[in-house]
Amino acid sequence: MIETTRLILRRPEAADWPAYRAYRLSSRSTAPMPEGEAWTHFAAFFGHWALRGFGRLVATLKDGGRAIGHFGPFFPAGHPERELTWTLWDAALEGQGLAFEAARAARDHAFGALGWTTAVSYIAPDNARSQALATRLGAARDPAASNPYGDATQVWRHGRGVIA
Incomplete structure (x- = not known):
């Protein structure tokens, strides 16, 4: 915690x-999906923890305990390197600094307790908010990085090798 x-x-x-279901079934999700598929993605949170010993964290508001998003370390099979997600x-909830607060804490956890020295974030080219958050976290575009999503995303690098 x-x-x-x-x-x-x-x-x-x-x-x-x-x-999570409400998010995944909504247009807010990058790929709105049927409930069964959303359930499979939700179950993957738990499986990632079981298989890797770490995983994305759910952020909750201290005031009331409402779950507001997922953040942090992710490294599924087939990905070329570790990822930080948000x-x-x-x-x-946008525009209140909550995503930055959670993403920074998750990044610090990955680079601290997990011992990571670098990570990437995969961000859609038209997602200006996410790109701004990556920049605020100190990440920089890394066009040379391997990208499992191809042209659908940009690779933003955190940590070692970042040229700001």
């Missing part, structure tokens, strides 16, 4: 399903 000024970041719990599940 990681605590910030306004958030608690923790392992996913079954009780996070309704908020997603707010509700657009009404």
Whole structure:
């Protein structure tokens, strides 16, 4: 568990399903999906923890405990390197600094407790908010990095090798 000024970041719990489901079935998701597929993606949070010993964290508001998004370390099979992810599940929460607060805490956890020295974030070319967050976190575009998503995303590098 990681605590910030306004958030608690923790392992996913079954009780996070309704908020995650609402996000994945909405147009907010980069790929809105049927409920069954959303369930499979949600279950992958738990499987990643079981298989890798780490995984994305669910951010909850300290005030009320509402789950608001997932953030942090991700390294699925087939990906060329470790990734830092961030997603707010509700657009009404944008512009409050919550994504930065959670993403920074998750990044610091990966580079601290997990011992990472570098990571990437895969960001859609038209996602200006996510690109701004990556920049604020100190990441820089890395066009030479291997990209499992091809032209659908840009690679942003954190840590070693970042030229700001």
